[in-house]
Amino acid sequence: MAKILNVHQLRKTYSSGLNQLTVLEDVTFTVDAGATFSIVGPSGSGKTTLLGLCAGLDDANGGKVELCGADLALLSEDERAVLRNKNIGFIFQDFQLLPTLSAIENVSVPLELQGVKNAASQARQLLQKVGLEKRLNHYPSQLSGGEQQRVALARAFSNKPRLLFADEPTGNLDEETGEKVIQLLFELNKESGTTLVIVTHDLDLAKRTQQILRLKGGKVLTNQKTDVL
Numbered sequence: 001m002a003k004i005l006n007v008h009q010l011r012k013t014y015s016s017g018l019n020q021l022t023v024l025e026d027v028t029f030t031v032d033a034g035a036t037f038s039i040v041g042p043s044g045s046g047k048t049t050l051l052g053l054c055a056g057l058d059d060a061n062g063g064k065v066e067l068c069g070a071d072l073a074l075l076s077e078d079e080r081a082v083l084r085n086k087n088i089g090f091i092f093q094d095f096q097l098l099p100t101l102s103a104i105e106n107v108s109v110p111l112e113l114q115g116v117k118n119a120a121s122q123a124r125q126l127l128q129k130v131g132l133e134k135r136l137n138h139y140p141s142q143l144s145g146g147e148q149q150r151v152a153l154a155r156a157f158s159n160k161p162r163l164l165f166a167d168e169p170t171g172n173l174d175e176e177t178g179e180k181v182i183q184l185l186f187e188l189n190k191e192s193g194t195t196l197v198i199v200t201h202d203l204d205l206a207k208r209t210q211q212i213l214r215l216k217g218g219k220v221l222t223n224q225k226t227d228v229l
Contacts, residue, residue, distance in 0.1 A: 011024055170182060
């Protein structure tokens with residue numbers, strides 16, 4: 001099966017005064033195209049740093065990341081941005097909606113920037129899929145946390161990404177609302193055939209993916225397949 005993400009001996013360090021802080025050390029794994037994959041570990045284990053490196057949002061100090069067949073180290077910042085815009089979707093813990101735009105505008109504007117015709121119509125359809133057809137013209141401040149994350153879900157799938165990174169997607173939601181968002185996430189992911197990489201501290205959520213990478217202290221503790229189909 002084709003590999004959409006290939007990470008080899010990745011290392012990330014930060015300088016703090018005279019000291020070097022190693023956040024990730026010798027991290028190696030691959031993700032199959034179309035698979036569901038989770039990265040788990042306690043706070044400070046390097047999960048979010050790893051996601052940023054995999055998405056080309058930051059540079060490693062050693063090792064290699066191949067994303068959608070491209071070696072990120074060989075790409076300029078502009079080339080990485082083009083790669084992300086064409087292939088990658090993001091969902092964040094804090095939603096990251098634009099507060100001055102309505103729900104439908106938050107979904108349609110990224111499409112318009114990519115030159116998509118009928119962007120508003122596509123945005124409307126996506127928001128209907130996540131159950132927000134009656135909240136199209138509401139602003140983020142008028143929406144609950146769960147509703148905001150559903151807008152973020154619609155936006156993330158709007159460019160039909162090959163790979164979706166979800167960083168603690170239920171971190172700011174109560175258990176019941178979080179469960180609804182996760183169900184939607186997996187449904188949309190299956191429907192679109194997207195590869196899903198979830199960063200989470202929630203082991204129950206991780207067990208719903210096909211493979212679990214456990215980090216501790218910036219190193220890979222285990223990398224195991226699950227029984228999920």
